Amino acid sequence: MKGRPALEVADIFREHGPAWREAQRGHLSLAQLKVMSAITQCRTAALGGHVLRCEGCGTDQVSYNSCRNRHCPKCQSTAAQRWLDARQADLLPVEYYHVVFTLPAPIADLAYQNKAAIYGLLFDVAAEVLQTIAADRKHLGARIAATLVLHTWGSALTHHPHVHGIVPGGGIAPDGKSWVACRPGFFLPVRVLSRLFRRRFLEELQRLHGANQLKFFGEHAKLADAGAFRTWLAPLRQCEWVVYAKRPFAGPKAVLAYLSRYTHRVAISNSRLLAMDERGVSFRWKDYRANKGGRGKTRYKSMTLSPQEFMRRFLLHVLPGGFHRIRHYGLLANGSRKANLELARELLHVAPAPVLAAAVNEQAVALPIAVPPTFVCRHCGQAMVILQTFMRGAAIRAPPSS
Numbered sequence: 001m002k003g004r005p006a007l008e009v010a011d012i013f014r015e016h017g018p019a020w021r022e023a024q025r026g027h028l029s030l031a032q033l034k035v036m037s038a039i040t041q042c043r044t045a046a047l048g049g050h051v052l053r054c055e056g057c058g059t060d061q062v063s064y065n066s067c068r069n070r071h072c073p074k075c076q077s078t079a080a081q082r083w084l085d086a087r088q089a090d091l092l093p094v095e096y097y098h099v100v101f102t103l104p105a106p107i108a109d110l111a112y113q114n115k116a117a118i119y120g121l122l123f124d125v126a127a128e129v130l131q132t133i134a135a136d137r138k139h140l141g142a143r144i145a146a147t148l149v150l151h152t153w154g155s156a157l158t159h160h161p162h163v164h165g166i167v168p169g170g171g172i173a174p175d176g177k178s179w180v181a182c183r184p185g186f187f188l189p190v191r192v193l194s195r196l197f198r199r200r201f202l203e204e205l206q207r208l209h210g211a212n213q214l215k216f217f218g219e220h221a222k223l224a225d226a227g228a229f230r231t232w233l234a235p236l237r238q239c240e241w242v243v244y245a246k247r248p249f250a251g252p253k254a255v256l257a258y259l260s261r262y263t264h265r266v267a268i269s270n271s272r273l274l275a276m277d278e279r280g281v282s283f284r285w286k287d288y289r290a291n292k293g294g295r296g297k298t299r300y301k302s303m304t305l306s307p308q309e310f311m312r313r314f315l316l317h318v319l320p321g322g323f324h325r326i327r328h329y330g331l332l333a334n335g336s337r338k339a340n341l342e343l344a345r346e347l348l349h350v351a352p353a354p355v356l357a358a359a360v361n362e363q364a365v366a367l368p369i370a371v372p373p374t375f376v377c378r379h380c381g382q383a384m385v386i387l388q389t390f391m392r393g394a395a396i397r398a399p400p401s402s
Contacts, residue, residue, distance in 0.1 A: 007270070010040055012310060043074060044064055055385060059377055073270045083263055087259065090341060091256070092348060092350075095170075098246040102160070106232075108159055112316065113220065125197060128200060129196045140171065144331065145167065151164065157314060157317075185247060202236060268283060
């Protein structure tokens with residue numbers, strides 16, 4: 001079992017958070033304050049926990065509860081695994097493609113003041129564009145599926161909203177009688193996706209402005225005026241909007257492996273933190289603009305920020321309450337997912353998703369199902385039993401003698 005990283009985001013919040021929160025009084029949202037509190041208290045006595053004993057070697061251990069906050073670097077692995085287990089039944093035996101839709105920097109700046117509205121627009125327009133181009137007989141002529149995941153950060157913790165899409169290479173024909181596959185190694189034309197993405201996003205952004213659903217502060221306050229907003233949009237109708245498509249994955253297992261790295265990622269993992277000292281907070285980051293082929297250059301670099309700037313950047317990525325950062329569209333839309341996947345498997349001539357034997361044979365004898373232990377000993381790997389449960393902030397009694 002891996003030990004605790006030498007440095008965690010929680011350490012930075014504990015050391016520098018109180019003074020910074022006081023200096024930023026009135027400028028941090030309630031959601032940001034809750035994230036700081038959750039990460040600081042995660043897996044400490046403040047949240048309660050258990051006293052455990054190993055059934056194998058007899059080792060006693062204290063296990064503190066996690067905060068389960070979706071922005072906490074320590075709370076994502078279990079949530080990601082549960083989500084991936086549920087997604088295995090959705091995979092089809094076809095090529096899968098990775099596409100990325102990115103907002104230009106001016107709109108990213110505006111998005112920070114309108115997170116729910118513009119992030120939601122990014123999801124819906126990206127999904128609409130994929131489905132529209134895929135439905136066009138010139139390109140595919142089929143109904144497709146898409147899973148989209150929102151990331152709001154660049155590797156240096158800057159605000160960089162974009163959605164990652166995982167899309168099967170094909171779809172169901174309009175008449176529902178056949179599976180239409182993409183050309184091998186090619187999904188949909190990126191330039192066509194980019195142009196439609198730009199046009200539809202700006203149309204919908206203009207609609208939100210007209211409906212008074214956007215807020216403007218600071219240097220953007222003047223954009224509340226309709227004429228000023230149209231002028232501001234004009235250059236964005238001409239610039240390139242980045243839509244990126246990667247080559248197909250090497251099978252469904254590779255898709256799951258990839259998703260496990262992306263679905264529940266937070267702005268920065270504890271493993272990327274290098275040091276916290278008198279110079280500030282240092283961490284590893286990937287410079288995507290570095291020349292991949294240039295000698296003496298590397299895409300992996302280290303960056304040092306003041307603790308205050310590190311915390312500011314980390315909290316840029318706190319999502320609005322109740323906002324879903326993973327969404328399914330097309331054949332995977334929740335209302336018709338099961339029926340669509342059953343039809344897709346039938347058209348692909350593959351077996352239906354496995355079900356429990358008891359559900360197939362009503363006379364089957366129920367057999368005990370082996371459930372993995374909740375707590376596992378870090379020394380010998382055997383199951384651990386709970387000796388004591390303690391509540392938030394409660395003192396821990398010494399475990400009873402054997």
